[in-house]
């Protein structure tokens with residue numbers, strides 16, 4: 497047995513050196529490394545694969561039976577680096593300037609390193625957690641999870657019997673304003689509703705100006721509506737709790753404006769008081785959203801196209817809204833004209849659970865960083881948590897990082913020069929360890 501806990505910073509450097517870029521996804525060597533590390537610490541490991549080159553790892557540390565099993569889930573794949581302007585080699589795991597640099601430093605090999613370090617520390621100390629602790633390390637999170645978490649929950653759900661709570665990545669939920677160090681605790685996620693709109697109209701030679709009823713005119717109307725309009729605001733339990741805490745920890749007019757967002761349906765997101773990124777974030781979690789991302793039409797420059805398709809990335813709030821409810825809202829914005837086909841609909845996402853486990857997450861943060869403010873948040877995106885939530889597990893995005901107040905540390909996520917402060921990783925590993933030793 498390995499009596500030495502794994503150093504989270506060295507571990508992160510090592511993990512970054514595996515080029516587990518997805519697509520194509522070559523997570524195998526990275527997952528095998530993690531399996532060896534856990535086995536060396538005396539932990540039981542199982543590998544479960546739909547594709548043998550892209551295995552999932554599930555490990556279990558027996559607890560004392562005083563609490564339900566707890567799941568830590570992470571993904572081993574990272575997004576590509578092509579076309580990005582890196583100033584350091586992205587897979588070297590360089591340590592400089594107080595940061596670990598490289599693809600995955602934030603999303604999410606940093607988080608995986610924190611979890612693994614905490615687990616090996618628990619083992620090295622001979623500490624048994626209150627309940628069994630399960631670790632799932634999956635491939636394929638970045639392109640739909642078919643080989644990863646979806647395979648696990650569809651084919652090996654029994655491994656997660658009895659699990660009540662899970663922690664995983666934060667899915668990019670971040671708030672930077674207000675001069676405080678906010679610690680996100682992601683309590684809810686939105687789900688995807690990807691669509692294709694088709695617009696039709698009269699054709700003709702493009703040398704003639706002024707035709708009514710063209711597909712281009714319909715496209716202009718639809719894109720204009722999507723760009724300047726908004727779907728209606730809905731105050732969900734996650735939003736209400738977040739806005740109330742932002743109000744409580746804000747000064748001056750911002751506090752009032754945050755409260756108004758909860759109670760006044762006509763209140764607008766305070767773009768005038770917040771950095772744009774924070775306002776955009778709030779705007780995206782108080783409502784369902786729709787963004788046009790791909791436009792396709794003919795390739796004839798001298799012909800008016802008779803058909804144009806537009807792919808739309810729609811996102812639906814947690815709760816009971818169906819895709820039809822969402823489409824009805826969308827119709828009020830874009831009108832009856834476009835034909836809409838749903839290409840992909842994510843599973844319904846659950847409302848948050850604010851119980852004793854949530855309180856444990858918050859109290860670890862308060863203990864480890866008395867100056868920071870834990871903040872319940874919703875992510876406008878979705879992570880593998882949506883799949884584990886389908887098993888009835890209450891999932892939380894919780895990988896604490898110690899960064900300076902106002903830091904937009906996640907701006908390098910999926911971008912060039914992804915990096916994470918060394919002290920942030922050590923802090924996170926320490927918080928995860930504390931959670932494992934104290935949760936009930």
Ligand SMILES: [Zn+2]
Nearest residue numbers: 603604637665
């Ligand atoms: Zn991620």
